[in-house]
Amino acid sequence: MLYILRRVAFYLAAFFVAVTLNFFIPRIMPGDPSARIIASFQGRLNEAQVEAIRASYGTTGSLWEQYIGYVGQVLRMDFGISTVQFPEPTSSLLFYGATWTLVLVGIAITFAFLIGTMMGIHAAWNRGGFFDSVFTPINVMLNAFTPAVVALLLFYAFSLQLQWFPLGRAHATGLSPSWDPQFIGNVLYHATLPVLSILIVSFGGWHLGMRNVMINLLNEDFVILARAKGLSDRRVRYRYVARNAILPQITSLALSVGFLLGGALVTEQVFNYPGLGKFTVTAIESRDYSFIQAQLLLLTMSVLVANFLSDIANVILDPRLRKG
Numbered sequence: 001m002l003y004i005l006r007r008v009a010f011y012l013a014a015f016f017v018a019v020t021l022n023f024f025i026p027r028i029m030p031g032d033p034s035a036r037i038i039a040s041f042q043g044r045l046n047e048a049q050v051e052a053i054r055a056s057y058g059t060t061g062s063l064w065e066q067y068i069g070y071v072g073q074v075l076r077m078d079f080g081i082s083t084v085q086f087p088e089p090t091s092s093l094l095f096y097g098a099t100w101t102l103v104l105v106g107i108a109i110t111f112a113f114l115i116g117t118m119m120g121i122h123a124a125w126n127r128g129g130f131f132d133s134v135f136t137p138i139n140v141m142l143n144a145f146t147p148a149v150v151a152l153l154l155f156y157a158f159s160l161q162l163q164w165f166p167l168g169r170a171h172a173t174g175l176s177p178s179w180d181p182q183f184i185g186n187v188l189y190h191a192t193l194p195v196l197s198i199l200i201v202s203f204g205g206w207h208l209g210m211r212n213v214m215i216n217l218l219n220e221d222f223v224i225l226a227r228a229k230g231l232s233d234r235r236v237r238y239r240y241v242a243r244n245a246i247l248p249q250i251t252s253l254a255l256s257v258g259f260l261l262g263g264a265l266v267t268e269q270v271f272n273y274p275g276l277g278k279f280t281v282t283a284i285e286s287r288d289y290s291f292i293q294a295q296l297l298l299l300t301m302s303v304l305v306a307n308f309l310s311d312i313a314n315v316i317l318d319p320r321l322r323k324g
Contacts, residue, residue: 007311011304018300023070026289027063079294084282090290093279094298100170101275104191105257105264108198113253115199116206121242123207124214125233136211139204151197151270158193165193168272194271198264202256209252213245247314254310257303 038050045053054060061069073079079090119139123132158164166172171186217223218241226236265277272278276295283291 003315004311007308011308014304015301018297018304019071019074020067022293022297022300023067026293027066074297079297080290082283082288082291084286084288084291090294093291094276094294097274097276097279098298100273101264101268101277103170103187104194104268104273104275105198107191108195108202108264109253109256111195112199112202113206113249116203117210117246117249119203119207120210121214121237121245124211124218124245125237125241127215132211136207139207141204142200143204143208145201146266147198147201147264148266148270150200151194151267154193154197155270166190170274191273194264194267194273197267197270205252205256206249210242210245210249213248214241217241217245243317247318250310250313250317251307254303254306257306 038045038053051060060066077091079094082088082090082093085093116139119135123136126132155167159167166189170190171177171183172190175183175186177183223236223240226240231240264275265280267273268275268277269281276298279291280295282288283295
């Protein structure tokens with residue numbers, strides 16, 4: 001319990017550091033988030049209206065007053081108004097993009113972790129065998145690729161040339177979001193190539209990580225003792241070796257959330273997928289500070305939550321941490 005409380009305190013401190021940096025970084029960049037909106041009215045606004053627009057973007061008052069106001073907005077989950085799609089609230093755009101990105105990254109990261117981990121267990125247990133000799137070098141090679149390269153190759157081969165998959169979008173035009181099996185099937189069909197582009201370059205890392213940790217554990221005393229006691233191979237493999245080897249895998253899984261969201265940014269651009277990546281690129285090009293700040297904060301919170309969940313999983317799997 002003490003270990004969990006210390007981790008909660010650490011993540012709360014990290015969150016407020018991230019909020020502070022998220023406030024100051026856009027303000028040291030050239031330009032004003034409200035200036036774009038004010039300029040678009042070409043001088044037709046009076047002084048009160050200009051002041052109201054500046055107030056809605058939190059650029060009035062002293063820097064300290066702006067910071068206090070920003071922290072209050074973050075705690076209320078109010079991220080202001082988008083300058084690109086004015087007067088659309090940034091929170092609604094963020095929620096819409098995050099939903100599609102979670103579909104994409106959630107499916108990719110889940111399958112990559114499960115496939116890679118199981119391949120690593122099998123390769124380590126049969127080290128030097130056919131499976132290990134063939135698939136380990138292949139996964140080393142695939143791990144060297146980036147999601148952008150694989151996304152372009154898949155898009156060219158299966159969307160442009162063979163036309164087996166759509167050219168973009170999250171679902172077919174004319175379908176409204178619902179839990180209808182037809183809509184869910186259509187979403188999965190559109191997400192196939194984007195998911196594969198992330199999955200292909202991701203599961204190799206889980207394979208290699210699990211394989212290397214398991215090989216190191218196979219010569220540990222507790223494994224030798226388990227074998228000497230006559231326990232079955234299956235029990236020694238999963239209960240004694242894989243259970244201990246998966247601890248660093250879970251920590252790596254939490255750390256990979258940020259990387260995968262970055263990879264999804266490029267993938268979403270290639271497949272014109274309406275996720276956070278596509279919105280972020282548009283926001284950067286248009287200097288939509290409200291959306292950039294909200295997206296960076298969401299990314300930070302995702303990584304912190306993922307790390308906290310990995311800490312809890314480690315406590316459950318490793319009894320030694322419960323004494324800390």
